[in-house]
Amino acid sequence: xxxxxxxxxxxxxxxxxxxxxGCVRCMKGCPTKAIRVKNGKAKIxxxxxxxxxxxxxxxxxxxxLPITTSSADLKKFKYKVALxxxxxxxQFGQHVRPNEILSALKQLGxxxxxxxxxxxxxxxxxxxxxxxxxxxxxxVISSTCPVVVRLIQRLFPSLCQLIIPIEPPRxxxxxxxxxxxxxxxxxxxxxxxxxxxxxxxxxxxSINYPETMKKSHLDGALSIQQVYNDIxxxxxxxxxxxxxxxxxxVSGIGxxxxxxxxxxxxxxxxxxxxxxxxxxxxxxxxxxxxGKLKNIEYLECMICPDGCIGGPLTVxxxxxxxxxxxxxxxxxxxxxxxxxxxxxxLYKEKFFSFEASVKPKPFAPLDKNRAKAIKKMExxxxxxxELPGIDCGVCGAPDCKTFAEDIAxxxxxxxxxxxxxxxxxxxxxxxxxxxxx
Amino acid sequence: MxxxxxxxxxxxxxxxxxVNAGESSCKIRNILKDIGIEAEIIRRIAxxxxxxxxxxxxYAKTGLLKLVLTPGKVLITVEDRGPGIKDIELAMQPGxxxxxxxxxxxxxxxxxxLPNIKKNADIFDISSAxxxxxxLKIVFNLDGNNS
Numbered sequence: 150x151x152x153x154x155x156x157x158x159x160x161x162x163x164x165x166x167x168x169x170x171g172c173v174r175c176m177k178g179c180p181t182k183a184i185r186v187k188n189g190k191a192k193i194x195x196x197x198x199x200x201x202x203x204x205x206x207x208x209x210x211x212x213x214l215p216i217t218t219s220s221a222d223l224k225k226f227k228y229k230v231a232l233x234x235x236x237x238x239x240q241f242g243q244h245v246r247p248n249e250i251l252s253a254l255k256q257l258g259x260x261x262x263x264x265x266x267x268x269x270x271x272x273x274x275x276x277x278x279x280x281x282x283x284x285x286x287x288x289v290i291s292s293t294c295p296v297v298v299r300l301i302q303r304l305f306p307s308l309c310q311l312i313i314p315i316e317p318p319r320x321x322x323x324x325x326x327x328x329x330x331x332x333x334x335x336x337x338x339x340x341x342x343x344x345x346x347x348x349x350x351x352x353x354x355s356i357n358y359p360e361t362m363k364k365s366h367l368d369g370a371l372s373i374q375q376v377y378n379d380i381x382x383x384x385x386x387x388x389x390x391x392x393x394x395x396x397x398x399v400s401g402i403g404x405x406x407x408x409x410x411x412x413x414x415x416x417x418x419x420x421x422x423x424x425x426x427x428x429x430x431x432x433x434x435x436x437x438x439x440g441k442l443k444n445i446e447y448l449e450c451m452i453c454p455d456g457c458i459g460g461p462l463t464v465x466x467x468x469x470x471x472x473x474x475x476x477x478x479x480x481x482x483x484x485x486x487x488x489x490x491x492x493x494x495l496y497k498e499k500f501f502s503f504e505a506s507v508k509p510k511p512f513a514p515l516d517k518n519r520a521k522a523i524k525k526m527e528x529x530x531x532x533x534x535e536l537p538g539i540d541c542g543v544c545g546a547p548d549c550k551t552f553a554e555d556i557a558x559x560x561x562x563x564x565x566x567x568x569x570x571x572x573x574x575x576x577x578x579x580x581x582x583x584x585x586x
Numbered sequence: 587m588x589x590x591x592x593x594x595x596x597x598x599x600x601x602x603x604x605v606n607a608g609e610s611s612c613k614i615r616n617i618l619k620d621i622g623i624e625a626e627i628i629r630r631i632a633x634x635x636x637x638x639x640x641x642x643x644x645y646a647k648t649g650l651l652k653l654v655l656t657p658g659k660v661l662i663t664v665e666d667r668g669p670g671i672k673d674i675e676l677a678m679q680p681g682x683x684x685x686x687x688x689x690x691x692x693x694x695x696x697x698x699x700l701p702n703i704k705k706n707a708d709i710f711d712i713s714s715a716x717x718x719x720x721x722l723k724i725v726f727n728l729d730g731n732n733s
Contacts, residue, residue: 292701304619305628307625307628307629307632436608438615439608439611439612439615439636439704440632440633440636443638444693459620511622511625513622514619514620514621515620515621515622516622517622519622519657519728520591522622523591523592523593523621523655523656523657524622526617526620526621526655527593534605544678
């Protein structure tokens with residue numbers, strides 16, 4: 150079960166201490182070493198968490214809970230809009246039309262449903278506009294995945310300037326919807342609730358704590374898991390795949406954004422590269438940092454394996470989902486459904502632009518005083534040599550190096566290493582033995 | 587001030603080892619981040635360290651990269667055993683390269699290595715003996731500006 154947004158605004162996940170057995174899986178899997186196991190329970194270090202959802206994926210005890218909007222939270226809005234990620238279309242097999250999924254979604258109590266896929270295609274055009282004028286340095290990095298943005302701020306602060314200053318489709322779509330709907334129905338903007346239907350566990354954090362604007366244009370996020378059963382109940386499942394729905398305003402370009410390589414698929418003339426998965430993303434960002442990838446113009450990174458279809462809040466496994474998306478892309482085709490001139494005009498008006506640039510937010514150094522930090526670095530080197538180096542995790546830190554860092558930061562004691570403790574006890578025993586003799 | 591505080595680490599670099607190329611400069615970056623060096627300075631050091639490391643990988647037999655960290659400075663020295671450079675002035679010219687066709691196909695040897703190091707460093711010193719090897723001394727000031 151998901152936790153409601155009120156439980157914690159900052160984290161995208163919460164650890165249920167009743168279910169946590171204190172194993173080391175989430176701690177080991179965490180790419181930013183943001184988890185420690187203390188007193189038999191996993192604890193998230195708030196400042197180090199980038200909301201990637203790896204812990205959510207690996208926990209076999211369902212003790213890591215995603216935080217999303219509750220259906221009760223929706224009641225406060227007079228007019229409710231669902232903004233489904235196109236990932237939703239990949240969750241119900243190959244035979245169900247997106248339109249049918251959308252009307253089933255609407256029946257869950259929404260006044261209107263807007264396909265994010267539409268805005269994805271428009272954003273592809275806006276990115277092309279930006280790259281056309283761009284003069285370097287290379288590569289420009291996609292801003293779509295909120296975790297990638299956080300990862301760059303934390304681990305690769307010097308790359309913040311490379312993030313494309315264009316809001317992701319979900320934000321631009323919501324911005325547009327809010328002004329259109331408030332005008333059309335004469336509603337106050339705050340009475341309209343725009344809710345992302347999402348595969349992504351980091352969405353709530355990017356909504357509550359946006360990095361490039363004062364306030365997110367979205368009002369909340371429901372996970373695909375939260376709406377899955379209800380949609381499942383109300384759709385009919387035909388036995389044959391459907392043919393192209395000529396009514397649909399969406400093309401394969403927009404739907405493709407859900408898989409790794411999909412965003413760059415929409416960019417025809419640029420040397421682009423796509424990467425997915427948190428560890429591969431870190432690896433490629435290291436290469437960017439070294440200046441290795443200057444010949445690449447656009448870099449698409451997605452934290453979830455294979456892209457958003459690999460999001461932790463999906464239902465269908467990502468391989469089947471990917472196959473479904475590829476089929477949808479073939480069915481809907483790559484014929485552009487978006488008015489290029491219209492996008493150009495909006496782009497010039499800065500409709501797609503960030504309000505503020507992405508600011509570096511590096512992890513806290515070993516010490517604010519540089520001389521002390523250097524001393525602590527020496528201590529880490531020395532401690533690491535003493536430790537067994539097998540990264541067992543029993544001390545409560547994910548590996549020996551991190552344990553040594555925790556000691557230098559005053560957050561752990563050398564005695565917490567059971568191997569060193571055993572050594573010390575054995576030595577004591579030996580001396581006692583000798584004394585007896 | 588405790589100006590005696592230093593942290594030093596050595597990195598062995600193997601010539602021709604493209605598989606592990608870039609690892610030393612990556613480790614250096616992580617050390618600098620933990621110390622809390624500014625992002626922009628890390629970016630400059632990262633580029634210089636990577637280019638210096640790649641020069642050893644591409645041309646030399648072996649090399650030793652030394653990182654010396656003090657509160658006010660980052661010093662990187664690279665000493666390699668290799669062919670050396672005949673004409674340093676020529677080698678410092680942007681675009682000049684002695685890279686082989688294969689290296690170029692792999693995306694290296696654009697002739698920007700040494701000029702890039704010089705551009706990013708606060709102090710840059712190079713000496714070389716043909717048939718013996720090349721020595722680089724690269725200094726970054728941490729407190730002042732990059733003049």
